[in-house]
Amino acid sequence: MTTISDEPSGKVSLWYDPRVRSMVSQVILIGLIAWGFYALVTNTIHNLERLKIASGFDFLGTNAGFTLIQSLIEYDQTATYGRAFMVGLLNTFYVAIIGIVLATILGFLVGVARLSKNWVISRVATVYVEVLRNIPLLLQIIIWYKILLLLAPGKREFGNILGIGNFNITGLWTPKFIAQDGFWVTGIAIVIAIALAWMVARWASKRQQATGQQFPSFWAGLAIVIGLPLLVFFATGSPGIVEHPEFVSEGSMLRRGFKPGVGFVFIPEFLALLFALVLYTATFIAEIVRAGILAVDHGQTEAAGALGLRRGKILRLVVIPQAMRVIIPPLTSQYLNLTKNSSLAMAIGYPDVMGAGGIVLNQSGQAVEIIIMIMVVYLTFSLVTSVFMNWYNAKMSLVER
């Protein structure tokens, strides 16, 4: 046996051929995985039958019977389990999207502030990052919720946050825009305006590269994006109204307070979750931004300075674009974290996909199906994120000079 490998001839045993070996081990591995998966599925089905637990996805069409505190689509107790799940999914998107936007803004500000030459500003930023990053998120969510409930005026009074809206324990009430017949023209105008602004920016940068002449493309774009839809809106006869929240202050006690369904409301469960997610995630984004900026060679700044660029322009045109290459990949994974962390919402009764899905699971008893659905949702989030990251990395390596 041992002599085979010592044979001087060029003939190598198949067993020691690296190509064959890797083929064989891959086939075995895939076979094992497939077998394991098969065993898992058949066993689960068998066990569900043995335990006499109903299975299959038919239940999604049956009547749910419970209500949810927040739904972005039409939903009440007469809707189906499937729709209840959708409501939860949309609630997850809702808090995740707003959370990502706010956490990014705050994170960038704090990240830059930590590098500030101003001692007080950089200290405050450091303390904020160090403290909030180290308190468990679940605790922060619960604390924010308790604080909101404690500080907010009762249901039959309200306070005001300048310019944003009125609030009490039922939430933050703001005016709501209601589109009417014919608003679709304005909708199209918005799309066209964005496309136009993008084209102007392309044209401006091409021209600058060719002739060196500058064009205020940002301001021009802003003017187009705001101006055009407004113009169209008024030209089509203002097809939309703004509905203000209504506060009832007399009559029977139960009727007093903000009139349900009039105006727009951010419920306290949503606000507490949002605050906690934003403040927590922003600390990580701040660190990423700080590291990204520090990663840009100081020589770049000096060279830009030597060319006569002012500080603001150096940051905007030289440092940030290079830092972005370092910042974006970990930033996307923070976005994913924020989305996944939003599932802690259950603790304060915000019906996200975990919460609403959990109620469906409990009322219908179809645990395996619901868990599969929730897993697919989070897996999709993760895959989309990593596809984006791969795309971004590929793009960045192309423009590398």
Added chain:
Amino acid sequence: MKKTLLALGLGTAMSVAAAAAATAGTLADVKAKGHVQCGVSQGLPGFSNADAKGNWAGLDVDICRGMAAAIFGDATKVKYTPLSSKERFTALQSGEIDVLSRNTTWTATRDTALGLNFAGVNYYDGQGFMVRKSLGVTSALQLGGAAVCTNTGTTTELNVADYFRANNMKFEVVAFEKSDEVVGAYDKGRCDVYTTDASGLYAQRLKLTNAKDHIVLPEIISKEPLGPVVRQGDDQWFNLVRWTLNAMINAEEMGITSANVESMLTSKNPAVLRLVGKEGSFGENLGVGNDWAYNIIKQVGNYGESFERNVGPKTPLGIARGVNALWSKGGIMYAPPIR
């Protein structure tokens, strides 16, 4: 490398196969491990609640203690798993607990689609509403427009939606998984109304900052027969739970208490002798000793004793027997005979 992978794969497959193999039966498993694993609430005074030392007590806890007394002759051989209303069924289905005794309503869905069996009813309940006195509300029919706090994963959240819809009233439900969160949110004024089983209202009211500022409205909007639950497909275990409860009810009917059960061993009444195990082999038929009911009564007491000790008028909950009185005393508590 390949060897480890292979071993790993085989190991996984084998553990999956092992999990699939049916167990010998819950009673045998329980005897082997030496205790009953009992699923209870996360703290509902009077029904299942732990004191500062971690000792559990309550009407629901007494079912588990009774079972331990029947099986081991020792009511203390119980381990408790506190569960939220949302977690409870999965815990039972997966075998994490042997029996669920946690103010759980017997419904058709739970009895069929969830693969569970209700072994009886140890408390006939119904859903009620609690409001602040300052609202000036005297009937649930005046609750239109109210925000209602309750638990998720309960019959409660379904009933409340039904009730408001049937009576054409607007409402909003704020639902939480844990009762402490529900009570906390109601206490801070997030909701106008707190709704749950009437027994739960009495119990949770003790947790409010100012219990006197709240009233329970007269309407009872549902039937909530609460009882112990087991998995389907294990009749022996099901029987044991069912007859533990029946023994406690029968004992009350015959006037056998923890104090006098000793003297009942020499009773002249054959029905009594059968219950305390002096005649017949009822314990053997259940898979335990013939002194099973004697031990239950001696160590836990009869149903009436358990009721008075945990939720009755002399306890902080102060609940009257009402429908939970024996059938012979105007209630509907009724157990089949032991013969």
